[in-house]
Amino acid sequence: MAKVLDSKIPAGPVPEKWKEYKAHQRLVNPKNKLKLDVIVVGTGLAGASAAASLGEMGFNVINLCIQDSPRRAHSIAAQGGINAAKCYQNDGDSVYRLFYDTVKGGDYRAREANVYRLAEVSNNIIDQCVAQGVPFAREYGGMLANRSFGGAQVSRTFYAKGQTGQQLLLGAYSSLSAQVQAKKVKLYTRYEMEDVVIVDGRARGIIAKNLVTGKLERFSANAVVIATGGYGNTYFLSTNAMGCNCTAAVQCYRKGAVFANPSYVQIHPTCIPVHGDKQSKLTLMSESLRNDGRIWVPKNIEDAKKLQKGEIQAWDIPEENRDYYLERRYPAFGNLVPRDVASRAAKERCDKGFGVNNTGLAVFLDFSESINRLGLDAMKQRYGNLFDMYEEITDVYPGDFGKEINGVKYYKPMMIFPAVHYTMGGIWVDYELQTTIPGLFAIGECNFSDHGANRLGASALMQGLADGYFVLPYTIQNYLADQTIWGKVSTDLPEFAEAEKKVDAEMDRLLNIKGKRSVDSIHKELGHIMWEYVGMGRTAEGLKTGLKKMHELEQEFDKNLFVPGTKEGLNIELDKAIHLRDFFTMGQLVAFDALSRNESCGGHFREEYQTEEGEAKRDDENYFYVGCWEYKGKGNEPELIKEPLEYEAIKVQTRNYKN
Amino acid sequence: MAKNISFTIKFWRQNGPKDKGHFDTHEMHDIPDDTSFLEMLDILNEELINEGKEPFVFDHDCREGICGMCSLYINGTPHGRTERGATTCQLYMRRFNDGDVITVEPWRSAAFPVIKDCMVDRYAFDKIIQAGGYTTIRTGQAQDANAILIPKEDADEAMDCATCIGCGACVAACKNGSAMLFVSSKVSQLALLPQGRVEAARRVKNMIAKMDELGFGNCTNTRACEAVCPKNESIANIARLNREMIKAKMAD
Numbered sequence A: 001m002a003k004v005l006d007s008k009i010p011a012g013p014v015p016e017k018w019k020e021y022k023a024h025q026r027l028v029n030p031k032n033k034l035k036l037d038v039i040v041v042g043t044g045l046a047g048a049s050a051a052a053s054l055g056e057m058g059f060n061v062i063n064l065c066i067q068d069s070p071r072r073a074h075s076i077a078a079q080g081g082i083n084a085a086k087c088y089q090n091d092g093d094s095v096y097r098l099f100y101d102t103v104k105g106g107d108y109r110a111r112e113a114n115v116y117r118l119a120e121v122s123n124n125i126i127d128q129c130v131a132q133g134v135p136f137a138r139e140y141g142g143m144l145a146n147r148s149f150g151g152a153q154v155s156r157t158f159y160a161k162g163q164t165g166q167q168l169l170l171g172a173y174s175s176l177s178a179q180v181q182a183k184k185v186k187l188y189t190r191y192e193m194e195d196v197v198i199v200d201g202r203a204r205g206i207i208a209k210n211l212v213t214g215k216l217e218r219f220s221a222n223a224v225v226i227a228t229g230g231y232g233n234t235y236f237l238s239t240n241a242m243g244c245n246c247t248a249a250v251q252c253y254r255k256g257a258v259f260a261n262p263s264y265v266q267i268h269p270t271c272i273p274v275h276g277d278k279q280s281k282l283t284l285m286s287e288s289l290r291n292d293g294r295i296w297v298p299k300n301i302e303d304a305k306k307l308q309k310g311e312i313q314a315w316d317i318p319e320e321n322r323d324y325y326l327e328r329r330y331p332a333f334g335n336l337v338p339r340d341v342a343s344r345a346a347k348e349r350c351d352k353g354f355g356v357n358n359t360g361l362a363v364f365l366d367f368s369e370s371i372n373r374l375g376l377d378a379m380k381q382r383y384g385n386l387f388d389m390y391e392e393i394t395d396v397y398p399g400d401f402g403k404e405i406n407g408v409k410y411y412k413p414m415m416i417f418p419a420v421h422y423t424m425g426g427i428w429v430d431y432e433l434q435t436t437i438p439g440l441f442a443i444g445e446c447n448f449s450d451h452g453a454n455r456l457g458a459s460a461l462m463q464g465l466a467d468g469y470f471v472l473p474y475t476i477q478n479y480l481a482d483q484t485i486w487g488k489v490s491t492d493l494p495e496f497a498e499a500e501k502k503v504d505a506e507m508d509r510l511l512n513i514k515g516k517r518s519v520d521s522i523h524k525e526l527g528h529i530m531w532e533y534v535g536m537g538r539t540a541e542g543l544k545t546g547l548k549k550m551h552e553l554e555q556e557f558d559k560n561l562f563v564p565g566t567k568e569g570l571n572i573e574l575d576k577a578i579h580l581r582d583f584f585t586m587g588q589l590v591a592f593d594a595l596s597r598n599e600s601c602g603g604h605f606r607e608e609y610q611t612e613e614g615e616a617k618r619d620d621e622n623y624f625y626v627g628c629w630e631y632k633g634k635g636n637e638p639e640l641i642k643e644p645l646e647y648e649a650i651k652v653q654t655r656n657y658k659n
Numbered sequence B: 001m002a003k004n005i006s007f008t009i010k011f012w013r014q015n016g017p018k019d020k021g022h023f024d025t026h027e028m029h030d031i032p033d034d035t036s037f038l039e040m041l042d043i044l045n046e047e048l049i050n051e052g053k054e055p056f057v058f059d060h061d062c063r064e065g066i067c068g069m070c071s072l073y074i075n076g077t078p079h080g081r082t083e084r085g086a087t088t089c090q091l092y093m094r095r096f097n098d099g100d101v102i103t104v105e106p107w108r109s110a111a112f113p114v115i116k117d118c119m120v121d122r123y124a125f126d127k128i129i130q131a132g133g134y135t136t137i138r139t140g141q142a143q144d145a146n147a148i149l150i151p152k153e154d155a156d157e158a159m160d161c162a163t164c165i166g167c168g169a170c171v172a173a174c175k176n177g178s179a180m181l182f183v184s185s186k187v188s189q190l191a192l193l194p195q196g197r198v199e200a201a202r203r204v205k206n207m208i209a210k211m212d213e214l215g216f217g218n219c220t221n222t223r224a225c226e227a228v229c230p231k232n233e234s235i236a237n238i239a240r241l242n243r244e245m246i247k248a249k250m251a252d
Helices: A014-024 A045-057 A095-105 A112-132 A164-181 A247-254 A287-291 A301-309 A325-329 A339-351 A368-374 A376-394 A460-480 A494-513 A519-533 A540-560 A572-596 B037-050 B123-130 B152-162 B169-173 B180-191 B197-213 B224-228 B236-251
Strands: A037-041 A060-065 A185-189 A191-199 A202-210 A216-220 A223-226 A265-271 A294-298 A363-366 A401-405 A408-411 A414-423 A440-442 A625-630 A639-644 B004-013 B022-032 B101-105 B114-116
Touching (some): A037 A045, A037 A202, A045 A060, A045 A164, A045 A185, A045 A460, A095 A112, A164 A460, A164 B123, A164 B152, A191 A216, A202 A494, A223 A247, A223 A460, A265 A287, A265 A339, A287 A376, A294 A325, A339 A363, A494 A540, A519 A540, A519 A572, A540 A572, B022 B037, B123 B180, B123 B197, B152 B180, B197 B236
Parallel strands (some): A037 A060, A060 A185
Antiparallel strands (some): A191 A202, A294 A363, A401 A408
């Protein structure tokens, strides 16, 4: 029988739920905190902020970091900013409006109570980070500066040049470092979680691999927190860092944690286009560029063809022959429409043949109008490092003078195309961020809860830090309150031995296949299948084909993989092989979910379900639920469990960014 | 349009900190010059694996120039470039010529022992931060962010200092293996802001003591660190660090 999911949403009006929860949750007294251990896996915004906060509260924290330092976590690459409902700009922002925009942006597929809480604590995050010394941009009066981001008509995004993620992560990392110094957090770098250990139905520890020695180690605790990010690298090419993987999450899924909304994969509209088959990853250009950049393709197909052949350049095309298609289709939001809308619109133009580079898979992001109005220096002030980065990669400096036509100066634009960026789906959690396994929590991108079917820009950082600083430290106490009675468990328990043995046997299996193909060659092939059949536009037929191809490729992986070296010592290929094994599970899960959801919403676009104008067509009557999946063994279709969604504070509407 | 180049790559192999280490040589053919340096190494590894050999180990992650993980000494320079800041992952093959010999080595510093091949252990940097590179602030107890007014110029300068990615190129380039540029960037960021001023003296003393304890050398103003820093950190930070240290000592 399928599990019944209890979301544990507190009673009462939506704006009061979190206050009520905090007033009544159980607490752990200071002496008892000293007796309780918590494992936090991951050191990104969510993991580092959680580990720092829990350590500071008095718990003993074991914190695992896959890289050599917590400062390398991929949160560091976030560029544009972090949202908060401060209304410092006096532009009508409020907690309710941030909540509303986030729910609407997520295509009404997020859990209302969680999103409201997120908006509510957003203001504390800014205060916390400023107190840490995060150098957010300031105005001349000394107050914090803000900018606008996609999906919102107010300026609520706080930023530190184009390196906001970096500065927020370094803030969390410094708080974490203080706790390491205070010996409240024990940090294990170059360690990776390989399995979660369940004792008497509760998560009581993990098996981790020391990536340098290759040895497996056992850690026990009173609770386990997974903060290991998303599964975007299933697609091979994505904006994620090379090390990003979903092994910890998939292992939890295999152990019985239900996985929610896997088909919600965000395709970010402003990435540097793919240029060759040797490419290892895609680079994002911050969405904040859309504040001053205008997106366009030629109006005339002949011009597009000439651009594709390299016969003319962007700056040869005069104003009247440019199609600023986002401004044309969505007058109210223009270039600031949410990411899913902007991505699909770019795909639509390129599918019709209007792409602007040699592959036909690119559109222009043009700063000419802003440079003419504000000057290049102002642009450099706002986006300097992004312009430099673009030049480094493509050899073109956006903002270099191109040509003057009819008295208008045109500058060299960027070329951009959508790419896999963020995964809204993740391990299912209740209001307390607890998974279906008691004692196992999931935070940040790793869980599913706050973004629905699409994430608005500058909201990932917000969720990571909200979960780590302001939500989990409260909710985990509600669980830990009675854990002093349960006491500590020994890592000598048979459950630990068994889990370790299984991980060890799995490494032997991968090493002993001794086939002919490298991990990367198979991973690239999986990525092609994902992009082709489970990518920006999906059909029932395509998804079935994709599933079949994935299944065949997984068999190829099991039969023909080659991993050099041994399991002793550092073996980067073996670690990648383990990740790839789990990307297969994840890829199929994304496809199953996409196939079951006969509607389009947010990052999930089924081509069969669209309006006449090509907009996503939701089906609230039949699919107004969180799609949760329970593992049923390798090769078997997982079982779908539904968590119905309820909205009290918001009226569910069709998303509209036109007026 | 990209053109293809061929070259010889000499790369450092070292099986653990106690191994003596040696260079291996490999011929690379027809590599598109819009390939990144690390993608070129991916191709190298693919070729090595196809020959049944173990891949060449190096640290890398974000490949966007921001995580600070990549750390290769290329043709005698950390990250392989000096004319403008860029990390190894943001180095493109168009910077090289057909027929070049490209030499790849690890960061060489006593404080950064080699783990394998070109992967080194930079945990010493974390220990320096743990010694005091933070403001002591409890979660949930901060005042409203705009209650601390900060002049824009100060915030901007603090941001420039905070941009340090902790990659360790400064240490690798320094003849003394000094970590002063790294330490001074963090100290400068916090010295420019009102937050955490109350613990400024403790911070600078503890961080410098830890730096010395971990075996990093002293600064003798050769400016090699500044020349190779992929984030253009300025040695003006080192002057500020010294001022902060003098202030701290005077307060004793």
